[in-house]
Amino acid sequence: MNKEIVKLPKIDLHRHLDGSVRVETILDIAKKHNFSLPTNDVNELKKYVQVSPQCRSLSEFLKTFDFFYNFLKFPDVLERIAYESCQDAVEKENVKYLELRFAPPLQTNPEIRFSEEDVLKSILNGIKYAQRDFKIKVGVILCLYRYYNITEEQNLKTLKLAEKYFSSGEVVGIDLAGDESKYSVLLYKKFFDYAKMIGIPITCHAGEAADAKEVLNAIKLGAKRIGHGIHIYEDEEIMKIVKNEGLTLEICLTSNLQTQVVDSIEKHPIKKYYDYGIKITINTDDPSVSNIDLNHELNLAYDVFKFNLDDIKKIILNALESAFISDKEKRNLLEEFNKEFYN
Numbered sequence: 620m621n622k623e624i625v626k627l628p629k630i631d632l633h634r635h636l637d638g639s640v641r642v643e644t645i646l647d648i649a650k651k652h653n654f655s656l657p658t659n660d661v662n663e664l665k666k667y668v669q670v671s672p673q674c675r676s677l678s679e680f681l682k683t684f685d686f687f688y689n690f691l692k693f694p695d696v697l698e699r700i701a702y703e704s705c706q707d708a709v710e711k712e713n714v715k716y717l718e719l720r721f722a723p724p725l726q727t728n729p730e731i732r733f734s735e736e737d738v739l740k741s742i743l744n745g746i747k748y749a750q751r752d753f754k755i756k757v758g759v760i761l762c763l764y765r766y767y768n769i770t771e772e773q774n775l776k777t778l779k780l781a782e783k784y785f786s787s788g789e790v791v792g793i794d795l796a797g798d799e800s801k802y803s804v805l806l807y808k809k810f811f812d813y814a815k816m817i818g819i820p821i822t823c824h825a826g827e828a829a830d831a832k833e834v835l836n837a838i839k840l841g842a843k844r845i846g847h848g849i850h851i852y853e854d855e856e857i858m859k860i861v862k863n864e865g866l867t868l869e870i871c872l873t874s875n876l877q878t879q880v881v882d883s884i885e886k887h888p889i890k891k892y893y894d895y896g897i898k899i900t901i902n903t904d905d906p907s908v909s910n911i912d913l914n915h916e917l918n919l920a921y922d923v924f925k926f927n928l929d930d931i932k933k934i935i936l937n938a939l940e941s942a943f944i945s946d947k948e949k950r951n952l953l954e955e956f957n958k959e960f961y962n
C-alpha cells in the first residue's frame with residue numbers, strides 16, 4: 620500500500636450504507652436482537668458476509684447481504700451503522716466528505732411501526748453524532764429502486780422524503796439503483812422530472828449490468844453523475860457526450876470485478892476514460908461486503924493502471940467538483956485539500 624495515498628484527504632461519492640456495516644457490528648446486533656447467525660466467530664462470519672477475493676459473480680455478491688439484511692430494520696441499528704460508517708471513513712481512509720446512499724423502504728419494519736421517514740431520521744442521527752465527533756461532512760443520497768421488491772408508491776415516498784430533507788441540506792441527492800438489465804431508467808422518467816423540478820441533484824446507476832444506451836437514457840433524464848457507467852466504451856458517441864457535458868463517472872473498481880462487470884481488473888476501462896478526458900472518480904460501493912476501503916481502491920488504480928500521485932489527486936478533486944454540495948462548501952474543501960496535497 621502506497622503510504623502517500625493513505626495520507627491523502629479523500630472523498631467518496633458512491634458508498635452504500637448497507638454495504639458498509641462492520642462485521643463485528645453484525646455479530647453484536649445479532650446478540651442484542653436475538654437473530655441467529657451461522658457462526659458466532661467474527662473471522663468465520665466474514666466468510667458469509669464478505670465476498671472472497673476470488674468472487675466473480677453478482678449472485679455471490681448479493682448473497683452476502685442475506686445474512687444480515689433483516690438486522691438493519693431497527694432505529695438503534697441504523698443509527699449505529701451510520702455512525703460507524705462515518706467513523707471508519709475518517710479514521711481508516713481520511714475521508715473528508717462522504718456521500719452515503721440507501722433506499723429507505725428496504726429498512727422499514729411494520730412490526731415495530733418503523734416507517735421510511737423513521738429510517739431516514741435514525742440514519743441522520745447517526746450521521747449527526749459522527750459529524751459532531753469527527754472532522755467529516757456527510758451528505759445523504761436516497762435511492763429510488765428499479766422495481767424488484769419496491770413499489771412505485773414506495774419510490775414516490777422516497778422522493779418526497781428527499782424533497783423534505785433537501786432544504787435542510789441533510790439529503791443532497793437522489794439515485795436510482797436496482798436491476799438495470801430488467802428495468803430501464805426510462806420507466807422512472809416521472810420521478811426524474813420531479814427531482815429536476817425541485818432542483819435536487821441526480822445520480823443514477825447505469826451502464827454497470829446494462830449497456831451504454833442505458834447511460835445515455837440516464838443522461839437524457841437529467842443525471843449529472845453516473846454510478847459506474849462502465850459500458851460506455853461500447854459507444855464512442857456516448858463517451859463524447861459524457862466528456863463534453865462534463866458528466867461524472869462514479870467508478871468502483873473492486874465491485875466491478877466482483878460482480879463480473881469486467882472479467883479481470885486489467886480489462887477495466889478506467890484508464891481509457893481518464894485519458895479520453897472523462898471526469899472519473901474512484902469510490903468504494905460496498906466496502907464491507909467487498910472487504911476493501913478507499914485506500915485500497917486508489918492504490919489499485921496506482922498499481923494496476925499506473926496512475927501517478929498527481930493523477931490520483933486529480934481524481935480526488937474530480938470528486939470534489941462533482942460532489943452534491945454548494946460552491947462555497949467546495950471552495951472550502953478545495954482550500955483544505957490543496958494544503959494537504961502540497962505541503
Ligand SMILES: [Zn+2]
Pocket residue numbers: 633635824846904
Ligand atoms: Zn452502487
